[in-house]
Amino acid sequence: MSTILKIFVFPAAMVIMCLGVLTILGGHITPGGGFQGGAMIAAALIFCLIVYGLKDSPLHLSHDFLAGVESVGALLFVFLGIAGLVFSGFYLYNLGVDIYHIVPVAIQNMFDYPDPTHAGILPYLNFAVGLKVMVGLTAVVISFMGFKEYEKSSPEPDAEELDYEEVE
Amino acid sequence: MINIYIGPLLLGLLLGFVLGTRIRDVPQSGLKFTAPVYLVFIIVAFIMAYELGPFPYYIDVPLASGFVAAAVGIILGKLTFGRGTKPQTEN
Amino acid sequence: MSEGLRKIIMGFSLFIFAVTIFESTYHFKQMIYPGISYIYNYVGPKIAPNMVTIVVFDWRGYDTLGEALILVTAVIAVLLVFGRGRVQLGGK
Secondary structure, X not given: OOHHHHHHHHHHHHHHHHHHHHHHHOOOOOOOOHHHHHHHHHHHHHXXXXXXXXXXXXXXXXXXHHXXXXXXXXXXXXXXXXHHHHHXXXXXXXXXXXXXXXXXXXXXXXXXXXOXXXXXXXXXXXXXXXXXXXXXXXXXXHHHOOOHHHHHOOOOOOOOOOOOOOOO | XXXXXXXXXXXXXXXXXXXXXXXXXXXXXXXXXXXXXXXXXXXXXXXXXXXXXXXXXXXXOOOOHXXXXXXXXXXXXXXXXXXXXXXXXXX | OOHHHXXXXXXXXXXXXXXXXXXXXXXXXXXXXOOHHHHHHHHHHHXXXXXXXXXXXXXXXXXXXXXXXXXXXXXXXXXHHHOOOOOOOXXX
């Protein structure tokens, strides 16, 4: 890829990532939300991967990071639902906006989003889904580009090679 | 001053921090992204946030607070956990 | 069967099918009972201004949980199929 592209891509990718974060944060007011914002952040990361190549990309995602963040995103969604189950009788009950008035006020204030709209747990659910989507889409593209040369050049220790690697 | 809503600031800072820990310097490609690049990025982020405007029903500041929080979070993440130069491969 | 007989049977069944569909959609509006839509249009603007997000994450939040788990399953399946010999899957 030419030098002009390499100079331009990294700041542009950072601006696109910030726009994706803005889309995730406004999920309860504007069109957007977790899935759409996560796809925008993944687009910025894939942009950097394509222009620089897999080994020289300045946004380097290791295998542990991909596995960890994806698990955290999915588990955060499930645990918010379990919190709703513990404090009231319903799974994924919106504890910040209590439409049936069955939760004490202290817990309602704890789970509310500090915002003029007072949307309850909706922005936290958007955050969890955004994390999940961004890491999942990038993991698919990295695995298509060939993961093994990526793992060799990163500072983590290698496991021993698998036996049946006839792909070389 | 009127109270600033901390919801978008906190969540934007957290998301930017997670993304900022993944930036590393690569000397092999011949390009160096030094400190003035990130300074220009912050200034451009403030200008863009002022032009984007706040979300509806938000009356604290006349700029998009989530955008600025994400930009600051990226830079904080790079300063805290950003890796230095990539180790040379011994193929 | 011969060609002409097949064409007659196909035309006849298409006619029956078209008549059934048009007759069922003609009186559709009187057949729908809104039900919970009245309650949610009354309560919804008190929760958040965006009615689409309220339906997706609050009233049908269980479906969104299933959607998120589908994404996890798809990523795992792709990594298993295309990462053979390339991803360190652990174990011996």
